[in-house]
Amino acid sequence: MMRLNKFLAHAGIASRRKCDDFIKAGFVKVNGKVVDRVGVVIDEKKDTVTFKGKIVKPRKRFVYIVLNKPKGVVTTASDQFKRKTVLDLIAVPERIYPIGRLDYNTTGVLLLTDDGDLSHRLLHPNYKVVKVYRVLLNRVIRPIDLHRLQNGIELDGKKTQPCKISELRIVDNGSLLEVELTEGRNRQVRRMFETLDYKVRELERISFGGITARGLAPGEWRYLTKKEVSLLKERVGYGSER
8 A cells, every 4th residue: 555646756757745736736546536635545556546647657667867967057847938957968768857956056966866755755854864065155254153054043934954064265265165954945055144144156066865976077967876876765764675
């Protein structure tokens, strides 16, 4: 027995959260009947599930990719302003999608997959998956501000989780920092510094769950190794049996 959104995610339709949206929109049928409420449990061996009229079958193999995202590319499947997307950089037949987002001017590690369940876990705050960034500021950071950021500051009425921040060196009169987060709010790194009146001149994600883009030029990508996939799965609560 399995939740319907998890079944759809395993089939590569989308993340669990997005699959819930599809269910509520009436795009999903179970044994010929529309299911428009979340939380439904199905028997994956006996029930027939369709999405937009097509039978859904779980995939036995998934695709896992790391991209070294360049500037000037959006982290979406399509863009209303016709800007280049990360999927324009990756030529694979599978329907993959990004795990989380990097904004237009942020570079570095971006993971993409058709494994909706793993994507859901990697983004879920309960699993505290570590993301590491290099941040170049417009000026030298004050020790008191470094301390405040490490202990959490308020964004949108909610305090950020404590994080690790260290100053690596001074570059062009600005601090180059390494920031380690276990949460992923919208534009969080930039907004944390902007709250304290710093401007982020450069922002690069250098690691996501231990996966790096080492050896990849901006815009280049590669498949994750079996060892890397196993590492990600272990960090979010299950092994490499899938």
